[in-house]
Amino acid sequence: MSTTTFKALISAERIAARVAELGAEISGDLAGINELTVVCVLKGAFIFAADLVRQLSVPCRVEFIRASSYGAGRASSGEVTLENDGVFDLDGKHVLLVEDIIDTGLTLSSIVVELQNQHLASLRICALLDKPLARKAPIEADYTGFTIPDHFVVGYGLDLDGRHRELPFIAIANR
Ligand code: 5GP
Numbered sequence: 001m002s003t004t005t006f007k008a009l010i011s012a013e014r015i016a017a018r019v020a021e022l023g024a025e026i027s028g029d030l031a032g033i034n035e036l037t038v039v040c041v042l043k044g045a046f047i048f049a050a051d052l053v054r055q056l057s058v059p060c061r062v063e064f065i066r067a068s069s070y071g072a073g074r075a076s077s078g079e080v081t082l083e084n085d086g087v088f089d090l091d092g093k094h095v096l097l098v099e100d101i102i103d104t105g106l107t108l109s110s111i112v113v114e115l116q117n118q119h120l121a122s123l124r125i126c127a128l129l130d131k132p133l134a135r136k137a138p139i140e141a142d143y144t145g146f147t148i149p150d151h152f153v154v155g156y157g158l159d160l161d162g163r164h165r166e167l168p169f170i171a172i173a174n175r
Contacts, residue, residue, distance in 0.1 A: 004160065004175035010146055012168040015128075015156055018145045019048070022126060023055020026096065026143060029124075030058045037093040041111065042066040044100030047157035047165070048128045048145075052098060063088045067107050090118045100158055101129040105137035112139065129153065129170070146170075 030036055036058045040049035042065065053060055095115065102108055108125065115123055127141035133150040151174075154160045155167030164173070 004173055006154070006164075006171040006173055008169055008171050009148065009151075009153060010156075010170040012156075015145070015168075015170065016051070019051045020055050022143050022145060023052055023057075026052075026124070026126065027055075027057040030094065030096075033058060033094050035094070036060045036096055037088075037090060038062045038096045038098055039090075039115075040064050040098045041100070041107075043165070044158050045098045045128070048100060049098040052126065065111070067111055090115065090120055092119060092121050094122045095120050095124070097123065097125045099125065099127040099141070101131065101153070102127045102139070102141060103131050103134045105135050105139040108141075109137040109139050128156070129158075 036056065038049060038053055038056075038060050040046060040062060046064075049062065053062060097108075097111065097115070099108055108127075112123070112125070124143070125141040126143040126145075128145040130141060130144045130147045131150050132147060148170075151172040152160070153170050154164040154173045155170045157165050158170070159165045160173050164171075
């Protein structure tokens, strides 16, 4: 039986400081718009989005979509399914898509294609973490919290088989 070990990568304090910086930067860039629709990609971005919206000084709505490219475990299936509750209309909206991590980029690319079918006023992407070494689809976030090496990480919303989302810091999981 294998045991998972964790190695701290980004402390809660560094995350909080970076989220505040991102909030200030996004608020500055979007100053003057009537309303921002923050679209949080479930489940991994829920903690990041909750902290980020509290650092924004533009009026917001918050919506949620679900995208999954991983089954149980750590290998991306490459197939992405998207779900939302079907009640939000993004036509004419300024949208900030909030993702936990960009790995291969396949998930984000699929979401962006989906959103581009709607008539958004603007689309910006904010990802807490970026693993550029794993990229398969040519896509980048407009705002990135931290660029990290190609390791599987957990904590601050990110899971391993549904667990460890509650950790206040980000850690590398090895098993
Ligand atoms: P991509 O489609 O870019 O390969 O993967 C994006 C999604 O895979 C992320 O939104 C996240 O749910 C999951 N993912 C990718 N890398 C990691 C990782 O290191 N840790 C965790 N917990 N999830 C990851």
